[in-house]
Amino acid sequence: MATVSSPNCPSSSSSYSRITPSSPSSQLLPIRLASKQFLPKKISLRLPRYWNVLLSQDVAATSTPPASKAPLKKLKDGLLSTTSSEDSRELANFSINEKGSTVSITVVGASGDLAKKKIFPALFALYYEDCLPKHFTVFGYARSKMTDVELRDMVSRTLTCRIDKRENCSEKMDQFLKRCFYHSGQYDSEENFKELAKKMKEQEFEDVPLLMQDGRISNRLFYLSVPPNIFIDVVKCASTSASSANGWTRVIVEKPFGRDFESSAALTRSLKEYLVEDQIFRIDHYLGKELVENLSVLRFSNLIFEPLWSRQYIRNVQFIFSEDFGTEGRGGYFDNYGIIRDIMQNHLLQMLALFAMETPVTLEAEDIRNEKVKVLRSMKPLQLENMVIGQYKGHTKGGVTYPAYTDDKTVPKGSLTPTFAATALFINNARWDGVPFLMKAGKALHTKRAEIRVQFRHVPGNLYNRSFGTDLDRATNELVIRVQPDEAIYLKINNKVPGLGMRLDRSNLNLHYAARYKNEIPDAYERLLLDAIEGERRLFIRSDELDAAWSLFTPLLKEIEEKKIIPEYYPYGSRGPVGAHYLAARYNVRWGDISAAEHHHE
Numbered sequence: 001m002a003t004v005s006s007p008n009c010p011s012s013s014s015s016y017s018r019i020t021p022s023s024p025s026s027q028l029l030p031i032r033l034a035s036k037q038f039l040p041k042k043i044s045l046r047l048p049r050y051w052n053v054l055l056s057q058d059v060a061a062t063s064t065p066p067a068s069k070a071p072l073k074k075l076k077d078g079l080l081s082t083t084s085s086e087d088s089r090e091l092a093n094f095s096i097n098e099k100g101s102t103v104s105i106t107v108v109g110a111s112g113d114l115a116k117k118k119i120f121p122a123l124f125a126l127y128y129e130d131c132l133p134k135h136f137t138v139f140g141y142a143r144s145k146m147t148d149v150e151l152r153d154m155v156s157r158t159l160t161c162r163i164d165k166r167e168n169c170s171e172k173m174d175q176f177l178k179r180c181f182y183h184s185g186q187y188d189s190e191e192n193f194k195e196l197a198k199k200m201k202e203q204e205f206e207d208v209p210l211l212m213q214d215g216r217i218s219n220r221l222f223y224l225s226v227p228p229n230i231f232i233d234v235v236k237c238a239s240t241s242a243s244s245a246n247g248w249t250r251v252i253v254e255k256p257f258g259r260d261f262e263s264s265a266a267l268t269r270s271l272k273e274y275l276v277e278d279q280i281f282r283i284d285h286y287l288g289k290e291l292v293e294n295l296s297v298l299r300f301s302n303l304i305f306e307p308l309w310s311r312q313y314i315r316n317v318q319f320i321f322s323e324d325f326g327t328e329g330r331g332g333y334f335d336n337y338g339i340i341r342d343i344m345q346n347h348l349l350q351m352l353a354l355f356a357m358e359t360p361v362t363l364e365a366e367d368i369r370n371e372k373v374k375v376l377r378s379m380k381p382l383q384l385e386n387m388v389i390g391q392y393k394g395h396t397k398g399g400v401t402y403p404a405y406t407d408d409k410t411v412p413k414g415s416l417t418p419t420f421a422a423t424a425l426f427i428n429n430a431r432w433d434g435v436p437f438l439m440k441a442g443k444a445l446h447t448k449r450a451e452i453r454v455q456f457r458h459v460p461g462n463l464y465n466r467s468f469g470t471d472l473d474r475a476t477n478e479l480v481i482r483v484q485p486d487e488a489i490y491l492k493i494n495n496k497v498p499g500l501g502m503r504l505d506r507s508n509l510n511l512h513y514a515a516r517y518k519n520e521i522p523d524a525y526e527r528l529l530l531d532a533i534e535g536e537r538r539l540f541i542r543s544d545e546l547d548a549a550w551s552l553f554t555p556l557l558k559e560i561e562e563k564k565i566i567p568e569y570y571p572y573g574s575r576g577p578v579g580a581h582y583l584a585a586r587y588n589v590r591w592g593d594i595s596a597a598e599h600h601h602e
Ligand SMILES: NC(=O)C1=CN([C@@H]2O[C@H](COP(=O)(O)OP(=O)(O)OC[C@H]3O[C@@H](n4cnc5c(N)ncnc54)[C@H](OP(=O)(O)O)[C@@H]3O)[C@@H](O)[C@H]2O)C=CC1
Pocket: 109, 110, 111, 112, 113, 114, 115, 142, 143, 144, 224, 225, 226, 227, 228, 230, 254, 255, 256
């Protein structure tokens, strides 16, 4: 399938180059190859539009294009002949082009938290914005017993019309829910997946004249919203029993992608028994966030930033993630991973790679991912002395008692799993040599935020030094990219306080999204789901990127675990362990989010 273009769907194709540009006189037609597996069953050739039926490989190899544009009839052996006039009339009304393909989206683990919280609402938002293909169906799949009506009821409770133009929201919801179906089954049962495939087929061909059924291309997307130990079972069953016969089959995989280099590589190997790399969409939802998307635009389309983007002008860069709630309810999952694997090795490192990469040759997925891999592979090995870990402890404030991490019944007593970590990373290349990239991530802190802070060097020979006293940091320019909440990009500059005297002040040049743009910002999952449907891989993690990310963190994670490093305990709702300040101070850095100046502006 090409792009999902709709006049109301601004995020498709227009925002960046897509992978399958089509000329007016040609389109991609799939040619079927014999295979019973997920592995590509078809190759795509660029053929004239009037060959717009699914051709068997033999036909493609030997036939010349039909002399007339008379509709074609596909015989049982896959060869073509012209049709009767009655058939012609029927077929003339049904042109096989973009409208003639379908997409079935199966949410595996539909009864779970992520499906309810993020995936179904994102699919609805895409539907509301006319971003889904005309013929789409959503299937929920899980072991829980549910009818279609019960699934719709469950989904409807999470749907909101978050979009600015909210007209017809309830009608749209009803229409969307009618396209949602449920199938209950085991994750390792090929039989159950065959039943699912049968239901899919019924929907895929629901409105197609019998004669044209072989001409309709049915694409299938599976979203693995299940715990990782089930991934391979699902992929195996979906591959053998529910993959598309004539279109694409893609699988979105949720993190965690293993818990170290070895387990991640083993997962990739197992996935590749059933899928080729291009079918695997490893999601890191931070890459779908609006301001992370904007990072490259900021850098590469503004003359004022890119020339400053190096060790020459940048003193340090900070990637900060904090949540003001603990792991309540997810302790069982979290304890096996900890904050370094949960946030740093993926979300923060991905932002770092995008921030620090060289200019890609184009905006094509492979060009961008090549540059990200290069940065990741240029990083110096992480050092234990550059890592601070913490864990939250219980705390009572204003009569309210907040639990310790280990109060969670699903967390083993005495667990040393970090809920906070701060580290300093270095990139061993000409652009970034010696610049500390600091990361800090924590749960149960005083605030919820995710941001990138770029602290520039002091102005050499600054004429106004006297006005800042000895604390030159107070005069440092700082660029803040606030990913969430309340998205903003602001630059701290020094200026004169108006009046007859000469007093200096620090102010923000502020692009505050809520003030600048009326439209609500789409959820990251919307962008990523749309990209997966369109086959756009730019925001998904390639296997070599994943390998590089794990190579960086695995030795340190092992060292922390083998040495049983005791985390620094910090009270629930606090600013985290003081060790993080000592770490920053070692590199002559102050965390931007807790400096006095920041409070002044908050
Ligand atoms: N929730 C979140 O915010 C985030 C989740 N993720 C990842 O997304 C995926 C799904 O997350 P989430 O929805 O929270 O997961 P859940 O724990 O809610 O599991 C999803 C579904 O999988 C089935 N399931 C759960 N445990 C098992 C088990 N041990 N054996 C077999 N089936 C099981 C259940 O369905 P049933 O019993 O009906 O079969 C459940 O409803 C995970 O990989 C998670 O790491 C990633 C980022 C954030």
